[in-house]
Amino acid sequence: MLLVLAMAAAIWGAGWALGMPRAARWPLIGLLFVAVMGIQLLFPDGHPLREATGGDPALWLILAGGVALVMGYRRVLGRVRDRARGQEEKDAPKPMTDKLSETELERYARHIVLRELGGPGQMRLRRARVLVIGAGGLGAPALQYLAAAGVGTIGVIDDDVVENANLQRQVIHRDADIGMPKVFSAKAAMEAQNPYVTVRPYHRRLTEEIAGELFDDYDLVLDGTDNFDTRYLANRAAVAKGVPLISGALSQWEGQLSIFDPSRGAPCYQCVFPEAPAPGLAPSCSEAGVLGPLPGVVGAMMAVEAIKLLADAGAPLRGEMLIYDALWSETRKIGLKRRADCPVCGEKQEG
Secondary structure (H helix, E strand, C coil): CHHHHHHHHHHHHHHHHCCCCHHHHHHHHHHHHHHHHHHHHHCCCCCHHHHHCCCCHHHHHHHHHHHHHHHHHHHHHHHHHHHHHHHHHHHCCCCCCCCCCHHHHHHCHHHHCCCCCHHHHHHHHHHCEEEEECCCCCHHHHHHHHHHHCCCEEEEECCCECCHHHHHCCCCCCHHHCCCEHHHHHHHHHHHHCCCCEEEEECCCCCHHHHHHHHCCCCEEEECCCCHHHHHHHHHHHHHHCCCEEEEEEEECEEEEEEECHHHCCCCHHHHCCCCCCCCCCCCHHHHCECCCHHHHHHHHHHHHHHHHHHCCCCCCECEEEEEECCCCEEEEEECCCCCCCCCCCHHHHC
C-alpha cells in the first residue's frame, strides 16, 4: 500500500513540476487507482503484486470512499460560496454612471419630454437620496411612485410588520406578505417595479439615537407616520440637518400635506403644531377609520412634491398646507408662517 501511495505522490509531484493543472493530474491518479483495483480483484490471494499493493481491495474501497466524500464536500462548499458571492454582487449598490441607459431613457421618456424636468431633471432624480419614514398608508404610494419615477436611492424605515388590516389601503403590500416586515415587503415591490433604484430598508423605529446620523445620508425626508412623537422627532432632526421635510397626515375622509423647510424660509412642523393634541382629540386611523384610496391620493401628492423639490420644478408647498376633503371633493390651501418663539427653528435657536 505504501508503494502505491508513493507512486501517487510521484505522479502528483511530476505533474506539478511539469506545470500540469490539478484538473489534469487527478485523472492520472484515477488511472493508478483503477490499475491497483484490477490487481486486487484479478490476481489470486498471496500473489506478490497483490501483496505489494495492499493485499485487500476493501482497504482501497474505504480510502476511495473517504476521498470521494472529501471532494464532494469541497464541491458543495464551493457552490455555496459561489452562490453567496453572486447574491452579494446582486445586492451590492448598482454602479452610478453619468448617462441614462437606453432602457432608462425609454422608461422615463414621459418625464424627459416635460419641459420642467427634461433629461437634467431626470438625472437629478437619479442622483437623489430620499428617506421615507413609514411604509404604511402614506408611505406605500409615496415609495411606489418615487421608485417608478427613478429616484436613485430610497431609504425606508419602519419597525412594523404587514397585517391583514393594512391591505385595505397600504397597496405596496400583498396578502402573501402578511407577517413580513413592511420595509422588506416594500423593498421587494419597489425593486420589482424598477430594478434601476437602490432601496435601503431599516427595520427599526426612528429614535433620537439614530435620527441625526440617518438623516445625514439623505437629501430629502418624507414623513408618513401616524404618531406625534415620531413627527416631532423627524422635524427636529430635519431642522438640525437643514433637510426639507415633506409631511402628510390623514383622518377619515381628509388628508393634508406640507413641506417644512426653515432653512429656506418656510416654517417647521412645530411652528404649525406647537403641541401634540390631548389624548382622544386626534384618534388614529384604527380608531377613527380612513377611506382606503385617501392615503393613495395624499401619498402620491407627497411624491409629487418630492420630485418638484429634487428637480427644482414648479412651486413646492413651502409655507403652505394643502388640504384635501375626499367626502366633498374639495381642495384648499392655507398659508403657514414661522414662529419666532418656536423651540425648534425660532430666532433663539438660530442665534
